[in-house]
Amino acid sequence: MPLFHAGERIRVLDLGKAGHVRIPAYVRGHVGTVVQFCGVFLNPEDLAIGNAGGCVVGCYRVEFLQTDLWTDYSEYPDDTLVTEIYEHWMEPAHG
Amino acid sequence: MAERDTTDPCPLPLRTAYTAQEALVVEDDAGNAEAARITTILEGILVTKGLLAKGEADQEIEKIETPGLHLGARLVARAWVDPDFKNRLLADGKLAAAELGMKVGEAQLVVVENTPDVHNLIVCTLCSCYPRSILGQPPSWYISKTYRSRAVREPRTVLHEFGLDIPEAVRVRVHDSNADMRYLVLPMPPAETVGRHEIDLAGLVSRDMLIGTAVLQR
Numbered sequence: 001m002p003l004f005h006a007g008e009r010i011r012v013l014d015l016g017k018a019g020h021v022r023i024p025a026y027v028r029g030h031v032g033t034v035v036q037f038c039g040v041f042l043n044p045e046d047l048a049i050g051n052a053g054g055c056v057v058g059c060y061r062v063e064f065l066q067t068d069l070w071t072d073y074s075e076y077p078d079d080t081l082v083t084e085i086y087e088h089w090m091e092p093a094h095g
Numbered sequence: 096m097a098e099r100d101t102t103d104p105c106p107l108p109l110r111t112a113y114t115a116q117e118a119l120v121v122e123d124d125a126g127n128a129e130a131a132r133i134t135t136i137l138e139g140i141l142v143t144k145g146l147l148a149k150g151e152a153d154q155e156i157e158k159i160e161t162p163g164l165h166l167g168a169r170l171v172a173r174a175w176v177d178p179d180f181k182n183r184l185l186a187d188g189k190l191a192a193a194e195l196g197m198k199v200g201e202a203q204l205v206v207v208e209n210t211p212d213v214h215n216l217i218v219c220t221l222c223s224c225y226p227r228s229i230l231g232q233p234p235s236w237y238i239s240k241t242y243r244s245r246a247v248r249e250p251r252t253v254l255h256e257f258g259l260d261i262p263e264a265v266r267v268r269v270h271d272s273n274a275d276m277r278y279l280v281l282p283m284p285p286a287e288t289v290g291r292h293e294i295d296l297a298g299l300v301s302r303d304m305l306i307g308t309a310v311l312q313r
Contacts, residue, residue: 022221022273022274023273024220024221024247024271024273026247036205038203038275038276039202039203039275041202041274041275044274059274059275059276061205061276063268066267066269070248073249076251076263076266076267078266079250079251079266079267079268079269080266080267080268080269081247081268081269081270081271082268082269082270082271083270083271083273083274084271084272084273084274084275084276086274
């Protein structure tokens with residue numbers, strides 16, 4: 001069962017992990033809105049080191065306002081960016 | 096004269112050329128030539144050891160390159176003439192593609208629709224994630240570090256350089272294909288689709304429209 005649902009506000013955790021974690025640095029610490037639960041997938045952090053027998057993790061499409069991601073992205077307040085975030089990198093964001 | 100280390104099994108410059116975090120995407124011909132040389136040597140060894148049949152690698156490459164743009168274009172053309180199919184395509188791209196006999200090899204296909212209010216742009220900042228099973232191999236600029244870094248950071252400027260000026264009132268929505276989804280843009284249809292044959296409509300679709308760096312002139 002997915003922990004998060006479409007429309008919910010979440011913050012991307014900054015777990016400080018190096019390597020092939022598939023969570024872009026530019027969204028870490030930022031608040032976005034869940035667009036879609038995509039299903040569960042093998043954790044890329046396991047796959048990157050050749051472990052194809054690890055636990056599966058939920059994956060979500062999350063949408064961010066560009067103005068939240070980049071301090072100088074000021075002219076187009078409605079522009080957005082959507083990217084995929086694995087569940088263990090997410091926490092509920094309030095307010 | 097320096098003594099050559101004959102015990103080195105890999106006397107190529109590649110071994111020290113990349114750091115641990117460096118993506119294996121090379122951006123110049125010299126790099127590609129180097130990779131090609133290593134690939135050829137490796138293939139020779141695998142064939143000698145009987146792990147690979149001669150010509151097997153070429154067959155696999157052909158298999159990868161066979162799906163071309165025409166599959167993606169067919170999906171778009173069908174969506175343009177059949178609203179029910181369009182809804183199914185937007186709900187589950189992989190399932191809808193299967194209706195037309197297309198096998199999407201990637202985990203899921205997310206189709207994002209361009210409308211008068213929203214323009215979608217696809218990028219993979221991580222490497223080169225791309226719906227290869229229905230579009231073939233991505234163009235070299237899609238893999239370039241320049242496109243990958245700038246498309247998320249300043250999409251409107253990048254689009255302008257592609258000759259596409261998105262009006263201020265239209266929202267630009269960038270999709271960073273960083274994980275398990277693969278993306279396809281459903282471009283806006285031509286002004287008139289009634290009575291037009293699907294094959295003709297598919298012919299209007301360009302690769303760049305499906306990435307979002309071009310639109311159909313209406």
